[in-house]
Amino acid sequence: MSETTVAVPQRARWAVTAYFVITGAALGTWTARIPAIKQDLGLDDAQVTLALFAVAAGSVLAMQIVGHLADRLGSARVLGPAGIAMSASLLLPGIAGNLPALVAALLLFGAGHGTVDVAMNTHALQVQRRYGRPIVSTFHAMFSVGGLLGAGVGALAAHAAIGVGAHFALVAAALGVVSLIARRALLPPEAAATGNPVRQRGISPGIVFLGVLAFFCSLGEGSMADWSPLYLHDVLRTSPAVAATGYAVFSAMMAVFRFLGDFLVARLGPVLLVRCCGAVAGVGLGGALLLHHPVAAIIGFALFGIGLSCIIPQVFNAAGNRDPSRSGRDLAQVSTLGYGGLLAGPVVIGLVTSWTDLTTGLATPAVLAVFVALSAAAVRPR
Known part of the structure; x- marks a missing residue:
């Protein structure tokens, strides 16, 4: 087996790890600044609950679509653009000026998060098949690391009185750059494909x-x-x-x-x-x-x-x-x-x-x- 053949799954493993980290970091960033957004927009607890529900609704709706796309196009073709889109969508809650705008922004952020979640887990399994040994649990651990990183940076930003818009813009740019770099190391769709036709049966x-x-x-x-x-x-x-x-x-x-x-x-x-x-x-x-x-x-x-x-x-x-x-x-x-x-x-x-x-x-x-x-x-x- 050539050095290049061995290096492909290794690079893909690091790339998938990066996606798990940035996905956790994006969610941790949003969560850490909820109190500031609540104060800036003058929201009450019921309105904050509606905003939180928008994230969940966007994620669940996206999950119903992305699974079909990942199976038909290959998870790499979905994960690359989705990672960039999720990073960019983090900008929107930071610039929302009222509750309707915030809810719309969080629907899009949730959709991006849900899309990346399914695509990166699908690609993680494809990388694991290439390795021939268990590696999936470590990916999930890195999601937790990303969440802690995002929350920690958010706490520092709040302590330094950095505005939510500026904070989210900086984080979105950083996550977008990581996503752009990581997508180049994913398994190519032709290597990740199973070769089997897409089956249309219902859920087993x-x-x-x-x-x-x-x-x-x-x-x-x-x-x-x-x-x-x-x-x-x-x-x-x-x-x-x-x-x-x-x-x-x-x-x-x-x-x-x-x-x-x-x-x-x-x-x-x-x-x-x-x-x-x-x-x-x-x-x-x-x-x-x-x-x-x-x-x-x-x-x-x-x-x-x-x-x-x-x-x-x-x-x-x-x-x-x-x-x-x-x-x-x-x-x-x-x-x-x-x-x-x-x-x-x-x-x-x-x-x-x-x-x-x-x-x-x-x-x-x-x-x-x-x-x-x-x-x-x-x-x-x-």
Whole structure:
């Protein structure tokens, strides 16, 4: 095998890594400046909620289209332009002068984000096939790194009183340059293609079930941001500083163990890994809630992050490899359900809490994690 042949998947791996980083960074940048945008436009909480819904709506709508394009044209042909478009769309929320303009801008930003999300995950699986070993979990870890990078730069910009428009313009330019460079190293469409005709059959029950597993895991992830601090502060009566550590520990453990995910799946296989991760997440969080102590709760949130870290990459891997000729569409459907779980998590926990209490509410994602562990056979390679 020639040096050039070996270098192609290596370059493509770095390129896909770059797309995962810039996608996380774009989302982290927007999230970090929500308070400033709210203040600049004089929005109330209901209007901010509408703006957040616009991002989600744009992403979900785009996911329904991009899967077909990635299968028909090749993910590289979609990912390159989509990365540039997503970077450029970050400009729009920064210059929106009122709520309607902000909602329209965020619909476009969400559409760009959703398009890149599906295309880069599809291309990541194609690169993994060229490698012949697990590498997908590391990509997802780099998305988390990008999110932390975007949020960190956003916090510095807010501290330095840099206007949202100028901040978003600088970040959009930087992300656009990275996207332009990265697109040249993607696998060429003829190398990435499967050679099989595009099939027009509907969604298979297996893909729906993988989407359900993604929904359950994302529901747990979404619930942690809003409810773990409230559990520590309101139920266990900790200080605000201690309450903030719950979500921080959860996020840190999820990122760290995603970097270890490729090593673990190579040693254990996807089924055993998902089974162990689901058990760690469910038993860890459930046991902590039963102990009803701040230290136990923080350890439980850490175990929940460890458990969830490797499941979504394996679910995406299984979905994208069931039928390579429709990998983009299958990933789009699973991504849509996963995104729905992320949005539904805080709401579901809130509803259960309103009927019972917060401890019972947080037990819901623990039970769902155990269900995922019992359903681990769904990620078995085909």
